[in-house]
Amino acid sequence: MAAAPSSRPFEYLESLPGTVFFKLYQQPSTALAIFRRMLPDLAKCFVMALLYLKDPLPAADLEVWVKSESLKERDNALSILGRLHILSNTVIANNVRAYMVTNPFAASLRHALTGAEQTQSFGVLAHPSNAAAVSIANLDDYARRQWEGVLGYMVGTSGLGIQRDVNLSKGVKQLLQAGHLVEIRGARVDITKDGFAFVLQDVSTQVWHILILYVESAEAIGMDSVEVLSFVFLLSSLELGQSYEKRHLTANQLRTLADLADFGIVYQESPEAAHFYPTRLATTLTSDSSALSNPIAGSLAGNPTGDPSSSSSAANKAGTGFIIIETNYRLYAYTSSPLQISLIALFTTLKYRFPNLITGKITRQSIRRAVEMGITADQIISYLSTHAHPQMRKHNTSRSTSNQAGIPQSILPPTVVDQIRLWQLERDRVQATAGFLFKDFVSLAEYEAPCRYAEEIGVLVWKSDRKRMFFVTRHEQVAAFLRSRK
């Protein structure tokens, strides 16, 4: 589903019961964050159009608004809105179906836009003296160090000579273990398949992954997961470089704050300090792709052992990438970070190492080895394109504009991308999809309508017209559709 790039937090939210949504949407910051981060473009248009309408909008009117060739996008948007309990179906006079934005969400989003309510939903700004303020560069440095420490712990870079100036708390290690990202056997730390997948993702996805793990485990240590989750959304709406008061927070939120400080998501001078600073990891939570090119991702990738001033300025000016890959499968990575080198070594045969550069080659063996460890081709490709050197972006943009207009350009050479997938296919011939099978339709007409509906809302995986069966990943809406036809 291309419309929901943040699949992990989306899936988690979707699995929550409706009452949780009711509680979550009480906070304007949560409504804003979910609106911004989870919805596709068209869904945002729908919500905003309906937000200030007094009466529900008849479904027919909404359907007229969308072009007929974009039916699929419309149904997809409506389906996501329904699953997140943002849009509800009602019936107004004359038995006309109509849509409206559900109430706690609508009220909260309106409050977010107009700021009319007396809540501390967007944090309370502290005004420390100028001397005490922490600069953005320092915050970036802190966040990068902590986050790199977490990743380094997982990959086990201690053997490669990284200086262990980051002390991970017990909570962090437990969380990583509880999320099955690492397995701790005595003193040894072994990374799992999920862990490999995790470290190859971009920073924003990683942060979300960790936060969702944290929220899931919050119940186990006696915290209300809704409270933690809405606090996470609150953090995402704070401003970088500002400090915020802690005295308005509840005990659980303070506890969360201390835990998140270990990850570098927030910064506080000491656990007893009266205010805290969100770092870039927190403030870019609601951005989608642009988070890839923020200075943290850049400094994480490029120059992690350098001094903070040079690394952040270099990242600010030149984007983030450091990997060049050629059509002959040779790979050059301008990095000296032990973490990045060990990541690249997962799927590359390394050849030379220079002070700021490593070279290697992607081969069939190296990809097979990676696939055997549980890394997928998609993860490798997304890692490579996330960290592609600006030269690669420039080169391929200028080339692809000339010949293929409609197709979004890929940064990597297509041959390499294809070959990595083909090498994976050699091993990986069966793909499992969890879902639901609809069968035993009486007539062809009865089969066709729900099948087409499932295709439009994007849940259809497989169908057979002859056997009158189809297979979907989600059944609720198809079932509702079937019920509505009876």
Next chain:
Amino acid sequence: MNTIDATEHYSTSAHDRPPSLLTVILDTNPHAWAQLSSQSALPLSTAVANILVFLNAHLACNYANEVAVVASHTQKATWLYPVAAAAAADPNQPPGDKDGDTPMLPQTQNRPPPPHEMNKYRPFRIVEEQVTQNLHRLLGGTTADDLSATTSTLMAGALTLALSHINRRTIAWAEAHGGETDPNAHANNNNTTTSTNTAGGGAAAAASGGDKASTESGLQSRILILSVSSATGAAHQYIPIMNAIFACQRLQIPIDVCKLAGDAVFLQQAADATKGVYMALAEPRGLLQYLMMAFLPDQRSRRHLILPTRVDVDFRAACFCHRRVVDIGFVCSICLSIFCEPLEKGECLTCGSVLEMGDYGAKPAVVARKKKKKKVRGPGNGASATPTPTPTPGP
């Protein structure tokens, strides 16, 4: 099995959604607002409050979305937001257009923020504070002399300000994101926008082509004009407005027009030429709902939506000699300048070419001659009866 087919690799970058920049041009003409608020009970303060909610909604749509607000006033066009960026404004602007030279009002300056705004999302609050403060300053700095001098609004200046800001942001964004557009495109953009400032006719001629790829992947910009003034007073700005429109057309920046009152000849053409939305509001009090429904969707969403456009666009032009809006005019065959009446001495006022008006108003002689020619040719006496080649002047 199809889903893991290697040929689907193009979809990997499909979720890369670039932010969009919305530039709102607010017509603050006091004459028009006074008229509008008496007619339909929409004072400027209510309209501004609605616009601010709309700006917030745009900011809410994407983390990296940006807004800019320009006021098109009676005697000048000035920035309402962002002011810091405008302080280092384009050197091409005439000095009267610069902001910062208006005197600040002390009571609006160091006002402590009201406590109820404390829980507002900070980007929203910054925009709101700046816009209201600068608008206050602008209106406070308007003297009675300024108002009596003219009743129109400086739409051309505002459009040019908006365009130069968009150009700056586009370049900055492309530089920050690994050179999505090539330097040639930048050079072209620069030429186009700066030449609109000089109001030369050359920029209009360059309205061809356009790089689709850079607008697909780069920063997406659009302009929304909230117009209240009647355009007949703005006919003297016809040339700069049209140049700005052509620059937008070339850069693929839609100009959306939300018409609260009056008629807008040129703005209809602006929306039509740039594929923007044109709406004349029947009920201006529902401004916010109109804004949210018709003007909020960005270019990506617009591909899926049916948007209100105008079918009967008023394509009339203003003449170059007296700035009158004309239905039928005289066009110079060399430089395509438009005139409302036959020229004295037959000399084009723009390019100076001497035009042969002939005996204007007389019965067209060509038709009659052709008929004659056929008759003459019949007998075979061709050589003497072909007068046509001789009068054509040399190059």
